[in-house]
Amino acid sequence: MDRTISYVEAVREATDQEMERDASVILFGLDVDDPKAIQGTTRGLAQKYGPERVFGTPLSEDAMTGVAIGMSLAGLRPIHVHIRMDFLMLAMNQLINIAAKSRYMYGGQVHLPLVVRSMIGKSWGQGAQHSQALHSFFMHVPGLKVAAPTTPYDAKGCLIEAIRDDDPVMYVEHRILHFQKGPVPEPTYTVPPGKARITVKGKDVTLVGISYMQVECLRAQRYLESGGIQAEVIDPIWLSPLDGETIAESVRKTGRLCVVDNGWMTCGAAAEIVAQVTERLQGAREVRVRRMGFAPVTCPPTPSLENLFYPNARTIASAAYDLVKGSAQGWLPEERTDLREIEFRGPF
Amino acid sequence: MDRTISYVEAVREATDQEMERDASVILFGLDVDDPKAIQGTTRGLAQKYGPERVFGTPLSEDAMTGVAIGMSLAGLRPIHVHIRMDFLMLAMNQLINIAAKSRYMYGGQVHLPLVVRSMIGKSWGQGAQHSQALHSFFMHVPGLKVAAPTTPYDAKGCLIEAIRDDDPVMYVEHRILHFQKGPVPEPTYTVPPGKARITVKGKDVTLVGISYMQVECLRAQRYLESGGIQAEVIDPIWLSPLDGETIAESVRKTGRLCVVDNGWMTCGAAAEIVAQVTERLQGAREVRVRRMGFAPVTCPPTPSLENLFYPNARTIASAAYDLVKGSAQGWLPEERTDLREIEFRGPF
């Protein structure tokens, strides 16, 4: 497994391989066939599979989501792409009231093998309406699965899993991660739901990092190391169904949990994870918990505020440090440029 | 305060009084002016205030929400009514991407004094798409307030508060509660956010009941009493901002928390409350927690399944009993008809 490719390429390859394997897989969404090809993730596929299987759409998120549902009722396996998750707010009726419910409310007579890809992103000056990560909405409603892969490996494996799944899957991509590179096997493989990944072993505190915040947690782990603390880092990969078991087992060991979401905290994935761990470990292990995520405000575009809006490796390390020490220590590690493997330049 | 009126009448009266007081208050939504008058909550208002200030709309939830926003930008105070919260999924873009964000993303230059009334309901055979309570979506996104009053008193006070609020408020009504009666002062008054109400004092376990589940918690409290347990019952009234302090203080005393939501649990209000209490009491008080809510499936219409879908007084009492005793006791109180003050007959 020494081939290294980018997240973008991993998504593209997964799509290509599944479209090649299964003629019922089709791909559409605004701009999937345009020169930018959704940051490259759909590059070349319109040419290879033709305009019937790969096509751009009108700006009609509501109807096009319904169209995807209709296609999947007819036995196709649509992949519907949205360049920003914010735009899914136009498709909520079809996603929540139909996609999540069809198998059940039709008593199992139908099913919807549907994948909805949507991108989340750090604002870089885009502000309020181009920066949201609303995965908790989809975790809340029974009937949808949610994947939020961090690495190119998981990006490919989760997407193939999602395409082959007979029920609707929300596939969440963070734009910063698109430029991440990593080892990815060429043959197809799946990363199924139900198993979180322990990305670094440690004994003092459990860091759960969702989507892009996984990267910041990995950096925080290194900062903490320099502060003498061994953090265990967990990537849930799939948010629904969520592998609460793996997280709780880690916290049973460390006694401390810091969940860092790439989203708001109230009724968010971090609230869910804290609640689950509390439920699972009550009576068995006293725990210390901390949630981190977007500041509880609208995302501001100006950098002087945006920097405060997001958690980052240093603020995460500082919070985890306090969790371990048991009180506010005011420790904030010096910024280390060697941890900045990933460059991000907006706007995207 | 010995006047007793129904929840429906309380909502109607609050609207009437505010429309009378302030000519900028207007009321619209599908069917607000029809013979059923939204279960009576808008009865007579079209006649009294005329068709410009009270009007039914086309079936256009998306645009009509945008229209409400535009009205509020122009200085009106619209109340937009939806007979089912499920239909708000068509309005999510305007609610999440505009209403919640306008004051902030326009740097305080504008504000939106907007009230969105939406009804939730027990399914009574209506099933998947007419039964949801998705208040956690609105709790998740900064910029929206959420009220979910249980009593006629709070129904009136919260609605007046919401109408006078200069920012958007989601006002959530449960249809069963509509038939509830209670003491309501005739003069206007407000029930502002920030203060949960302890509806019954107790020392053994804290029951937090949201919306209609407050009623089931009050019944559960009586069942528990007969089992020798003194439950403290809390009605949050406002879900956003949430008074986590009052809840945590109660749990600091009882050490046990059972949150019963009238909605799904994952990333729901119950997750948020459990997480907040855990955060607030960590290190100070060991706690036992339990979440209850909709079963994690789509709502089934047939009674044999629907009965299992919702928590009820007896299952709540049973769960709280276990919390207090520290392990599963298998205790389920006999059904008491004297606690069934409220009759519900669907469909509504």
Place this chain on the structure above:
Amino acid sequence: MHDRFYRSLYRIRRVEEEIIRVYPTDKIKSPVHLSIGQEAVSVGVCEALRADDVVFGSYRSHAVYLAKGGDLKKMIAELYGKATGCAKGKAGSMHLVDAAHGVMGASAVVGTTIPHAAGYAYALKLRRKDSVVVSFFGDGGADEGVFYESLNFAALKKLPMIFICENNSYAIHTHQLCRQPTANIAERARVFGVPAERIEDDVLRVHERVGAAVKALRAGEPGPFFFECLTYRWKEHVGPNDDFHLGYRTREEADPWMKNDQVKRLAGLLEADQRRRIESEVEAEIQAAFAFAEESPFPDGSELFTDMFK
């Protein structure tokens, strides 16, 4: 042909009359939106379809479910909330489905199945099938943005589908002209380049015009087609009763529609004994269906958790 039409019309009318009769007993476990008075649309359209054609509808779908060949026993059992219902009691009256007969779904949220029909038609076209898809919705559905988005997409992709707007002039108690500035739904469709036509309440005319569209689509002519079918709901919006006392409409308004009753009309086109034979067969079928529902068990509690995922 008239016998087939009559059988279908009579069957729908009588099933719903039985529902009205049974409703007060509380045996029916979900709200019912009756099609009485509107049967001609479903029958006229569905008689032009094959078993492998597909229909989508709304919460008011008893008629289209039956006209398209949906199983009557399973429908009544579904209304009773029984395990033998078409969706095992998980649908109720508002989500009737019979995939084997091309009834692919009905939604309680207005307008929401219109794009499903377009998506299904896209799949048929991609696979070079000659089946067609029909989307049934009301005049209220034509208020919703998704209606226009779906029309635009269907026209853009020339999909093998037929839009059937059942215009009964009301959304619940609100007249079309209180919701739309002009009563011109067919014209609204035409502006997307879609052949669109308004048809009076006439089952034979509906059949003829829709049949021609179906034929064109099967022959590979570009779709979609659009029909605004004028019709009238006799009963209240939801529930088994009349509602002229509410005051939002008058009996006088209803009168011409009731006089034009297509069930009676078709009855008149048959020989007396042919008609009686049909009627007695249908009555027997209905009786059997209600008995079946009655005798069937409610779903077991364990069913709560099935059908969520594969």
Place this chain on the structure above:
Amino acid sequence: MHDRFYRSLYRIRRVEEEIIRVYPTDKIKSPVHLSIGQEAVSVGVCEALRADDVVFGSYRSHAVYLAKGGDLKKMIAELYGKATGCAKGKAGSMHLVDAAHGVMGASAVVGTTIPHAAGYAYALKLRRKDSVVVSFFGDGGADEGVFYESLNFAALKKLPMIFICENNSYAIHTHQLCRQPTANIAERARVFGVPAERIEDDVLRVHERVGAAVKALRAGEPGPFFFECLTYRWKEHVGPNDDFHLGYRTREEADPWMKNDQVKRLAGLLEADQRRRIESEVEAEIQAAFAFAEESPFPDGSELFTDMFK
């Protein structure tokens, strides 16, 4: 009149050219969707408006913000993310606002301000004001369901508003005819009973036709009015560059539009020294605005939590 038109056109053009010049320095802290080539629409429309009239736009709203009288200094400071920006750095380029001058909002989600305009117009009508509201949106906005719902409502309530569809043929890189079966946006509006007209890229003609509509509305004639204004975006969808190399459109397609440049055209209608005077005043204003932005401070961290609620 021509001098006013020229000043407004030239000012918008030059402001955006300055943005292009500065952009590579990274001083501008948000993505920019330039209006270069499309100025005639905003200017033609806004010159027909009063200060108390109101406009709503999209993320591509530099032109309409300036044409309607929005403060230039605050705009540039906003682009720089400074505390002195029109929204204190919380809007960026995509959400320009200047309530004092009737610029009531711009949204980065396509189509979303169309119903705001209708709601605002409803309030004006309710209060018997004679101001009007203008909704600016693109041909892509006309794909969205909310566009039709808003048209339907505005026509139903006869609102004092004007729809301005800036049809530049593209949504990002996708041509109108890949999204709509027929290029007939004005006709789509007309079917709602709304007077609708298509106008070529001609600032004077836009002004004349929109001016007539404004006059009619102020006189109490029923609205709304609809104008599809044909125009062309010269730069890439987002960012400061040309994009003919991408291949989705050709220079040849752009040529006639560039030849028809309305900034040049109006320049030609002025006396040379009148023109020069305007230009030098505008240049000075622009220089001052960029200097102002440059010198202004970034918002303080405590600003993160302000402006959420009253």
